[in-house]
Amino acid sequence: MSPRTATRTLLAGGLAALVAAATLTIAGSAQAATLLADDFTDDAGPVLRQGGTSANARAVAGDPGWTDYTVAVRVKPTAFNGSDRFVAVLARVASTTSYYYLALRSSDRVELKRLVGGSSTTLASASLPVDTGTWYTLRLTVAGTTLTGQVDGGPTLTATDTRYVSGGVGVATFNASANVDDVVVSTIDPVPTPTGPPTTGPPTSPPPVAGDRPNGFASVDALGQAGTTGGTGGPVVTATNTTDFLSYIDTIGPLVIQVRGTIQISSKKGVRPNKTIVGLGDDAEITGGGLDFYRSYNVIVRNIHFTDAEDDAINVGQESHHIWIDHNTFSGAVDGSIDVVRGADYVTISWNHFDHADKSMLISHSDGAGSTDTGKLKVSIHHNFFDHSRQRHPRVRFAEPVHVYNNYFLDNELYGVASTENAGVLVEGNYFENVPFPIFSASGYADSGPGRAVQRANIFVDSGVPETTGSVVEPRTYYPYQLDPAADVPALVRAGAGAGMLG
Incomplete structure (x- = not known):
């Protein structure tokens, strides 16, 4: 999502009361999981703005009876008047001087704090680079006596405190100017434990049905996210035309978007967090363009035919995380079918059919991306059918x-x-048939230097010798999994991979 032009100003040195009925819309019973959402497009302008740095400012809204919830907000600091100033998101606001808050400080720290009558106490903190002109997503969860704060893909802060049990939400600046956008307050629902494949009886991994959770990295609790649940808890809508589809994927808050028939789009369209995009039947199609994840998270994409994208069909980028791409068919993309790049993390790509694709999958976009990508880009790729696709499975x-x-x-x-x-890269339990170069690692590829690859339990039929070297961190340190025998993989994948195969 592109940063928006700032137009609206908080009252410096005082309180800007945002009335729910006017500027912060409280959802009705059809959106019970979303208590409040605002992108500030309804009246004065598309962001909330604190224009000066000479004083403090706060804006609050919501119900004093709210207890357990998550408040998320995008903030962009534009100037700091000093070395230890901050922008913050507030929760359980008892008054304008009493609440919990998550503060992003100019001293390159994030702090989880409690304010009582104007006196603050730090409950948890961590180092985090903070730059003006950069958008950050702040998430503060209050559940019973447990407080959890997280900024983008940065460290997760947790603390226990009993001072406040309920209250509304807000944003604040301390001798800082900032733009604020996309405020969402959501209730906390229990997250089902991800279900792994059965452990007995061949074959061990029948194709998952529509209600399943992902396996692999998208199932891991990390970065303030409990696995990947998509739009669970939000309204269910059906898109049958381009206008509705683009509106739905740009909606704030959880949403299950059913796609019926063919949706024609151009270029790559941004998808906001907490969405499930699922095709109905066996002929749901997105053609001409693709989906783009920019600092998005908790998104599921299933049962869609992606055809003839003018660039990438799906781009998971810019620190997006917890994305599950499952049971789709990809063909005809001018560039990649799926790219996972620019610090994205915790992604599962499963049961997809890459049908005569050229560039199937890229993980990290260039040899110069080490500073943003090292330590990230954790991806699980399982039960996919790379069917006469030429390259990048993945690169x-x-x-x-x-x-x-x-x-x-x-x-x-x-x-x-x-x-x-x-x-x-760990390559295991796969079936390679008529693949001249199954694995490159020690020699690198094209202009890229060498990597590390471990292979085990694979079958190679009429294929070249795999090139492996070094050691790789075991995925089992992150999640449990059960391998299917490699000999069973062709039949399993042919029967289950691609759009139209969900039970």
């Missing part, structure tokens, strides 16, 4: 671990898996 830089398991590689003209630029 990886910097990421570790990337877990490539139980996929069917058939007639891949250039290569199967390429690990470069010191990436760490």
